[in-house]
Amino acid sequence: MTSLRKQLMVWLLPLYVVAAIVVATVTYYMYGNMVSFFMDNQLRLFADSHAAASGSAPALRPLTEHNVVEKGDMIVQIWDRNHRLVATSWPELDLKRQTSQGFSDVTIGQLRWRVYTMQSPDRTVQSAQSLGFRRHLVKSQALQAGLPVVLMIPISAIILWFGMRPAVRRLELISEAAARQDEHRLSELPVEHAPCEIQPLVLAVNTLLARLRNAFAAQRRFVQDAAHELRTPITAMSLQLENVKARIVDPASAEQVKQLEAGLSRTKRLVEQLLRLARQESPRPADPPVAIQLDGMLKFAIADFMPLADRRSIDLGYAADIDATVHANEDELRSLIHNLLDNALRYTPPGGIVDVTLHRDTGVVTVEIADNGPGIPSELLPRVFDRFFRLEGAETEGSGLGLAIAKNAADRNRIGLELSNRADGSGLIARMRFETATAVAPAAAPTATSATLATESAETAADPQEFATESPPSV
Ligand SMILES: Nc1ncnc2c1ncn2[C@@H]1O[C@H](COP(=O)(O)OP(=O)(O)OP(=O)(O)O)[C@@H](O)[C@H]1O
Numbered sequence: 118m119t120s121l122r123k124q125l126m127v128w129l130l131p132l133y134v135v136a137a138i139v140v141a142t143v144t145y146y147m148y149g150n151m152v153s154f155f156m157d158n159q160l161r162l163f164a165d166s167h168a169a170a171s172g173s174a175p176a177l178r179p180l181t182e183h184n185v186v187e188k189g190d191m192i193v194q195i196w197d198r199n200h201r202l203v204a205t206s207w208p209e210l211d212l213k214r215q216t217s218q219g220f221s222d223v224t225i226g227q228l229r230w231r232v233y234t235m236q237s238p239d240r241t242v243q244s245a246q247s248l249g250f251r252r253h254l255v256k257s258q259a260l261q262a263g264l265p266v267v268l269m270i271p272i273s274a275i276i277l278w279f280g281m282r283p284a285v286r287r288l289e290l291i292s293e294a295a296a297r298q299d300e301h302r303l304s305e306l307p308v309e310h311a312p313c314e315i316q317p318l319v320l321a322v323n324t325l326l327a328r329l330r331n332a333f334a335a336q337r338r339f340v341q342d343a344a345h346e347l348r349t350p351i352t353a354m355s356l357q358l359e360n361v362k363a364r365i366v367d368p369a370s371a372e373q374v375k376q377l378e379a380g381l382s383r384t385k386r387l388v389e390q391l392l393r394l395a396r397q398e399s400p401r402p403a404d405p406p407v408a409i410q411l412d413g414m415l416k417f418a419i420a421d422f423m424p425l426a427d428r429r430s431i432d433l434g435y436a437a438d439i440d441a442t443v444h445a446n447e448d449e450l451r452s453l454i455h456n457l458l459d460n461a462l463r464y465t466p467p468g469g470i471v472d473v474t475l476h477r478d479t480g481v482v483t484v485e486i487a488d489n490g491p492g493i494p495s496e497l498l499p500r501v502f503d504r505f506f507r508l509e510g511a512e513t514e515g516s517g518l519g520l521a522i523a524k525n526a527a528d529r530n531r532i533g534l535e536l537s538n539r540a541d542g543s544g545l546i547a548r549m550r551f552e553t554a555t556a557v558a559p560a561a562a563p564t565a566t567s568a569t570l571a572t573e574s575a576e577t578a579a580d581p582q583e584f585a586t587e588s589p590p591s592v
């Protein structure tokens with residue numbers, strides 16, 4: 118992934134290098150011309166001053182190689198009218214008397230010299246200066262001019278890094294807002310935080326989010342309306358089927374009606390689950406959480422399912438070490454427990470055992486529903502919460518929505534929900550963890566058995582179904 122800051126630096130770096138080279142080159146040529154002009158002038162003045170002097174040859178201050186090569190001191194040579202060298206400030210230099218007057222460049226060995234020759238009737242005066250010294254002077258000046266630009270590279274990197282921090286932070290705020298979105302809550306991204314270059318993008322994303330929101334709402338409305346509209350004809354069909362059933366005597370027709378009844382029952386279940394899912398996902402705020410005694414709710418749920426357990430000869434047991442108060446939406450918590458119980462009872466073969474326990478696990482209030490049915494292959498466990506997911510070849514009827522509804526309810530009420538196969542592979546355990554629940558040990562430590570619950574069931578259980586189905590209560 119490319120970082121904007123790094124990208125900017127990558128662009129700035131060659132820019133600075135080119136700028137440094139341009140500055141150094143321009144300085145080299147401009148300063149070189151200036152130095153030549155200025156020093157040539159000095160050479161000329163120097164020679165002129167000695168040419169103007171009358172009398173015998175003057176005593177010249179002797180120079181060293183260091184003065185000449187490193188410091189650029191000017192050498193003076195004087196010849197008399199007979200072209201005899203009478204004075205020189207650096208005798209080591211074998212610089213011949215130039216025949217033409219004026220400036221010339223002379224190479225002696227490795228070194229080059231700028232020479233000015235001045236001839237008068239009495240004498241010839243030559244002044245010379247190392248061209249190497251001049252080049253060195255110009256070069257170092259050019260480098261000095263380019264240096265500040267090179268220094269700008271790290272300084273710009275630091276300024277860029279810290280200067281872009283607020284802009285990067287604002288982008289992070291937008292990404293955090295985007296990460297918080299899900300299909301149930303699609304709110305607009307904060308456009309006021311966006312740098313103006315990014316604002317059109319954020320506005321476009323907000324428009325897209327609004328369209329998605331409308332599309333999701335339309336889809337939910339459609340499912341809810343369709344499921345709702347289907348309930349009345351299905352109920353009417355069930356009633357009519359009951360009437361028809363009463364009049365059928367022929368065994369073949371009775372078998373066909375039985376199949377029709379089973380199909381109708383499946384349809385009812387699907388419509389009911391669809392309606393429940395659509396309601397759960399409705400943007401309408403759910404009822405506020407209320408304090409619920411888990412022990413009581415579990416007992417009622419088990420009582421509701423006792424007829425199904427009896428019909429399937431399943432030993433449905435309940436044991437509670439503690440009682441606990443949870444704060445949750447009552448309907449959603451009931452739906453969660455009912456869906457898990459419904460699965461345990463329907464997927465466990467007749468004669469099986471389903472145990473419900475309420476206890477504390479590593480300090481957290483936990484409800485477990487353990488069955489001794491076939492379990493779920495571990496590689497499919499992560500997919501069972503998907504809508505319409507059913508295990509291939511499952512003989513038990515179902516719509517594949519129960520666990521999706523349960524997971525939704527658990528998430529909305531911050532209840533941990535996990536399914537795992539028993540260690541010995543002898544069934545499935547559905548575990549609900551109530552992190553925020555407050556547990557109390559029950560006063561009389563009652564452990565409900567299937568027998569006591571069965572009695573309770575008969576006395577207390579109201580019909581929880583939204584419309585009459587043959588077997589399990591509304592989940
Ligand atoms: N206790 C269980 N033991 C074995 N398999 C299970 C158990 N619970 C769920 N499953 C598998 O997971 C699948 C998904 O379950 P889910 O409750 O979502 O849908 P369903 O039971 O098929 O339909 P419904 O919407 O009527 O509940 C089931 O079809 C079943 O194959």
Ligand SMILES: [Mg+2]
Nearest residue numbers: 460515519520
């Ligand atoms: Mg189910």
